[in-house]
Amino acid sequence: MMTKRLPQLIKTIGTAGFALASVLAFGQDSLFIARGIWEQLPEATEVLRLNTTSNWSGQNAVVERDEGVASSIVIVNTDSTNHQWSLLIGANEGVTLGPGETAVVELPALSMGTYRIGLIDGEGDGLGAHSMLQVGLPSDADLALFHWNLCDWETDQMAAWSNGTEPDANAPYVPNYFSINEQTYPATLEDPNALVDVALGDTCWVAVANHGKMDHVLHFHGFHVEVLTSNLQPSRIGWSKDTVPVKKGEGMTLQLVANQVGTYPVHDHNLIAVTNAGFYPGGMLTQIIVNP
Structure with missing residues (x-):
């Protein structure tokens, strides 16, 4: 388990609309912090999710990366409150995004495995905006890959x-x-x-x-x-x-x-x-x- 503080290079580039036009040209994956109703429960509870687009989904998106290769990811806060996003490894203070803000976050080179990502502010964590980062896991037809966010x-x-x-x-x-x-x-x-x-x-x-x-x-x-x-x-x-x-x-x-x-x-x-x-x-x- 990694315990040292992980550096994250953050570049905040303004509002969500401008940011997408700027960063997606480089082919980086994006995660949208989004609020919606979780119809899975009878209470139809309001929750937060990490989605791949601005269209609401009740399921959190999974991010894939190659083993041993540093990369970046775009985080877009479409919610109306501040949130703190983090790669959940070791001591990591995360990245704070205000409403409508976008940040490019550098991810370190990691060994093969399954890692957690998500919001670490109380509301973001409590309402379920967390998922996984799959590093070096198979993506070909010869070996099926399933995932379980528990x-x-x-x-x-x-x-x-x-x-x-x-x-x-x-x-x-x-x-x-x-x-x-x-x-x-x-x-x-x-x-x-x-x-x-x-x-x-x-x-x-x-x-x-x-x-x-x-x-x-x-x-x-x-x-x-x-x-x-x-x-x-x-x-x-x-x-x-x-x-x-x-x-x-x-x-x-x-x-x-x-x-x-x-x-x-x-x-x-x-x-x-x-x-x-x-x-x-x-x-x-x-x-x-x-x-x-």
Whole structure:
């Protein structure tokens, strides 16, 4: 795990409209900090997301980079309040963007793995603007790549942030929703990145990032998975298990070999995490489908 402070070269280039015309000509990826309604929950909660365009999506965008190559990314704040964006590795104070501001942020050269990115201000983090940076992971047809952004949510806290107030820091944290890629089961089965759908004999990778306030322990029915990378538990690299703990704030890459046909669940081992507000089944639950 990297612990030293990571330098970030920031160039703020004004309002969002001007900035896009200036920087996209260089082919850099962009992330838009956007506010919208998360229809996934019955409460239709207001949330923040990192989107690839100015068009609202309830799912956070994933960023891909080559291994060992420094790069840059454009961050556009389309929200009406200040936010602080960061590559979530080690001690990193992040980049502050006011409403309508755009910044070009330099990303360091990184080794292969799954890393976390997102907002670190209270509101931005509390309303869910966080995703993953995939570095050096496969992008060809010979090796399927899936990704799971894990998170837990307490809707009372989210309502407080949406209303412009800070939640009570002394109140117990009792999450009532759990998600993969901002989807709760059964909607996870409709997400081609959350549902692992492969053929017999295929090898696939799953990039996992835990953005929640608690550890999550993933249990794979029917398979052992190998830990390929981990930024918080490097001692687990090379382990092959059917149950994998993913710590709070961790990025991890897993390998699965589809050696038997069938449909198999994958879920958090914590019982409350496979419910939607206490109703089972729900939450952090998806499937592996291995076709003949």
